[in-house]
Amino acid sequence: MIGIVNYGAGNIFSLTAALDRQNIAYEMINSVDEFDKYERYIIPGVGHAGAAMKKLEESGMVEKIKATSKPVLGICVGMQLLTDFSEEGNAHLLGIAPLKTCHFSENIKLKIPHMGWNRVSSGFNDKLDNELFKDINEGSYFYFVHSYFIEFNPTFTIAFAEHGIKFSAALQKDNYYGVQFHPEKSGEAGEQLLKNFASLKLEGSL
Amino acid sequence: MSTIQAALQSPPTGGLGLAKRIIPCLDVKDGRTVKGVNFVDLRDAGDPVELAWQYSQQGADELVFLDITATHERRKTMVELVKAVARQINIPFTIGGGINEIADADILLNAGADKISVNSAAVRNPELINELAMAFGKQFVVVAVDTKFIGDTNLVHLNGGRIATELETEKWIKEAEERGAGEILLTSMDHDGTKAGFDNFLLKKINDSISIPLIASGGAGSMQHFVDVFQKSNVDAALAASVFHYGEILIPSLKEELRKHTIEVRL
Numbered sequence: 449m450i451g452i453v454n455y456g457a458g459n460i461f462s463l464t465a466a467l468d469r470q471n472i473a474y475e476m477i478n479s480v481d482e483f484d485k486y487e488r489y490i491i492p493g494v495g496h497a498g499a500a501m502k503k504l505e506e507s508g509m510v511e512k513i514k515a516t517s518k519p520v521l522g523i524c525v526g527m528q529l530l531t532d533f534s535e536e537g538n539a540h541l542l543g544i545a546p547l548k549t550c551h552f553s554e555n556i557k558l559k560i561p562h563m564g565w566n567r568v569s570s571g572f573n574d575k576l577d578n579e580l581f582k583d584i585n586e587g588s589y590f591y592f593v594h595s596y597f598i599e600f601n602p603t604f605t606i607a608f609a610e611h612g613i614k615f616s617a618a619l620q621k622d623n624y625y626g627v628q629f630h631p632e633k634s635g636e637a638g639e640q641l642l643k644n645f646a647s648l649k650l651e652g653s654l
Numbered sequence: 655m656s657t658i659q660a661a662l663q664s665p666p667t668g669g670l671g672l673a674k675r676i677i678p679c680l681d682v683k684d685g686r687t688v689k690g691v692n693f694v695d696l697r698d699a700g701d702p703v704e705l706a707w708q709y710s711q712q713g714a715d716e717l718v719f720l721d722i723t724a725t726h727e728r729r730k731t732m733v734e735l736v737k738a739v740a741r742q743i744n745i746p747f748t749i750g751g752g753i754n755e756i757a758d759a760d761i762l763l764n765a766g767a768d769k770i771s772v773n774s775a776a777v778r779n780p781e782l783i784n785e786l787a788m789a790f791g792k793q794f795v796v797v798a799v800d801t802k803f804i805g806d807t808n809l810v811h812l813n814g815g816r817i818a819t820e821l822e823t824e825k826w827i828k829e830a831e832e833r834g835a836g837e838i839l840l841t842s843m844d845h846d847g848t849k850a851g852f853d854n855f856l857l858k859k860i861n862d863s864i865s866i867p868l869i870a871s872g873g874a875g876s877m878q879h880f881v882d883v884f885q886k887s888n889v890d891a892a893l894a895a896s897v898f899h900y901g902e903i904l905i906p907s908l909k910e911e912l913r914k915h916t917i918e919v920r921l
Contacts, residue, residue: 465766560866561837564867593768595793633768
């Protein structure tokens with residue numbers, strides 16, 4: 449069963465609808481004492497990263513998230529929360545992956561927000577066939593809406609996209625995963641990714 | 655697989671991998687679509703949810719629902735519709751029509767809408783744009799602008815083009831961007847309904863002057879018109895209603911045509 453960290457950052461109706469369509473079981477985690485009973489977690493997030501971090505702190509779930517060895521998936525701002533720091537509000541975040549969340553440079557001549565369907569490359573270097581992208585074609589389009597991005601990093605980036613600059617479309621640090629795009633709005637590719645997350649191996653299982 | 659290879663080898667245009675979006679627009683009144691629709695295998699042509707699902711299956715990148723209901727029951731009906739759409743389709747959608755205050759937007763967003771669009775209400779109360787962007791983030795806020803060429807200027811029009819203002823279109827769009835609009839939906843009333851092509855000249859001028867995405871609307875009559883609008887104005891998306899609803903242009907064929915012209919689209 450997936451627990452969705454319900455800390456009040458953005459609407460999650462679309463996410464739960466997508467999980468329903470895929471028959472993936474989930475529940476909301478509304479308070480910290482419910483945290484341990486789930487086998488994997490989704491951290492959603494829309495809006496301002498600094499504000500989202502503040503709400504996450506108020507939920508009391510920060511330490512639980514940092515300590516877990518179960519699979520965690522951060523979506524959009526939920527992914528950015530996994531990094532050290534965001535230029536959005538100069539906020540210190542969870543610091544799970546030693547990366548920075550940056551604003552798309554004013555020098556980039558392209559439109560901001562980066563909004564729409566962008567190709568994602570997950571088949572590069574040794575990152576080929578990451579479990580999260582299982583059965584998803586290389587170069588598939590995913591739906592993005594964001595003004596801040598996580599820098600590309602050869603160690604933690606498992607899929608990248610380009611919008612004037614190459615950035616992390618998805619990252620992994622141990623049991624923590626993050627996707628900058630919205631799988632719940634990304635057609636069949638997004639639904640496949642949610643299914644993949646729901647069937648990632650749990651620590652200690654075969 | 656061959657299409658994927660072709661996609662990877664095709665030269666990217668614009669944002670290196672960011673596809674140009676094709677957006678069908680559905681007018682909704684009392685929870686039903688109003689413009690005629692002649693998809694062959696539609697059980698209920700007036701059901702916006704089924705129509706939306708059909709479009710998502712055909713490869714539409716996004717949908718816009720324009721609520722033209724005038725009654726007080728509007729909000730309740732629309733919220734139910736938004737929930738039903740969010741439950742069933744896996745692409746983003748925007749809700750426009752009758753959004754006058756934060757509370758209107760809030761209820762639609764919580765029902766699963768990805769974006770809301772404001773038009774006349776924003777002209778009457780520009781501060782609404784700031785408030786919406788502050789409350790929900792600018793990526794949720796589409797400012798829709800209806801424009802008509804009068805004398806020698808493009809002027810903003812209200813209420814579906816019926817009421818002229820003295821507001822110069824380009825100036826208003828820039829103000830909307832500064833106030834926090836995340837996207838502009840620009841409809842040329844001169845071109846709307848003519849099926850003679852988009853207003854590429856105006857769209858290019860506006861597109862070059864803003865740094866947020868621009869959706870072109872008004873005038874689509876053929877696939878070539880979509881090729882033209884992307885090539886000539888480089889807008890981010892093109893919206894149309896009747897050519898899609900009447901089956902005059904099928905989205906898969908349109909996307910093939912665009913790709914033939916090396917315009918990046920999601921297939």
